[in-house]
Amino acid sequence: MKILVTGATGGVGRLVVDELLARGATDVRALTVDPVRAALPPQVEAVRGYLGRPGTLPAALAGVDRMYLAPFLESSVRSGAVVGRSEGETNAEVCRLAAAAGVRRIVDLAGAKGEHWQVIEDGVEACGVPFVHLEPGEFMANAGIWSAQIAAGDVVRDGYGDAANAPIAIEDIAAVAAHCLLEDGHEARSYELTGPESLTRRTRVEQIGQALGRRLTYVDLPHDEFVAQLSEAMGEYAAWYADGMRELAEHPQAAVPTVAELTGRPATTFAAWARAHAGMFR
Ligand SMILES: NC(=O)c1ccc[n+]([C@@H]2O[C@H](COP(=O)([O-])OP(=O)(O)OC[C@H]3O[C@@H](n4cnc5c(N)ncnc54)[C@H](OP(=O)(O)O)[C@@H]3O)[C@@H](O)[C@H]2O)c1
Known part of the structure; x- marks a missing residue:
């Protein structure tokens, strides 16, 4: 089972990689703009690509079963890479590409429902791939x-x-993400996550x-x-x-008890x- 971690050098994504390896995942692929600079563990397949440019993603998505989706919002980008796109449009395109590539589960990181991260969840749900929403405060x-x-x-x-x-500690978010990537029974759930x-x-x-x-x-x-x-x-x-x-x-x-309930260890x-x-x- 191949798992793609996007945002793999980010605060959460990097820890998701570590959690997956610690839980015995053997086929982890990581998306980053610069595989050399990312310096990921050697057993991880680092592939070049950028969520903000969906055209760079088909090769990274090939053969992927499950994906951790880091939050990408146009409003967070100042480089001009996504000029002219409305908020959430790039994320929605990434999700459609994941669906077309045959991804069978997306675990996305967003935020509280109804806040500006909502478009992330909307894009995930629109693509039709079974999902788990992570909603940290x-x-x-x-x-x-x-x-x-x-x-x-x-x-x-x-x-x-x-x-x-x-x-919440990002280590706990990553532990929940890894759990939801590896374990079944969380489909279509939204998990509010707190410390x-x-x-x-x-x-x-x-x-x-x-x-x-x-x-x-x-x-x-x-x-x-x-x-x-x-x-x-x-x-x-x-x-x-x-x-x-x-x-x-x-x-x-x-506070909600979700982290402890899902990971089996106190937040x-x-x-x-x-x-x-x-x-x-x-
Ligand atoms: N702080 C809070 O209280 C809070 C609460 C809820 C949700 N959030 C959300 O959680 C996220 C933080 O998570 P994180 O630290 O794991 O991820 P992140 O810092 O947003 O990004 C993860 C990685 O994705 C790539 N990337 C993402 N956005 C990019 C951009 N605009 N331009 C270039 N590269 C970009 C980079 O990897 P490469 O360079 O290797 O490609 C980056 O290291 C934020 O998006 C935030 O909105 C935060």
């Missing part, structure tokens, strides 16, 4: 937006410190401090200042993100993630 790695401030001092100026959600506990932004900063052996102080910025600060890293998504945090301050996201806690990634904040 916020990634723990997003805490990286505090890394420069924490490296520079003990004060984190941020916004909506009381906003609470249940961020094991709902935590405020303030608590997350405190836990990073504990991982570093430091006491960090969280300072709430007014909305507009928060958006301006976020814009440096998030560009046009800053206002959308800040609005989401305002919403979470009033309506916290609850990574934020405190453990912070200890494992403490170097990011030094």
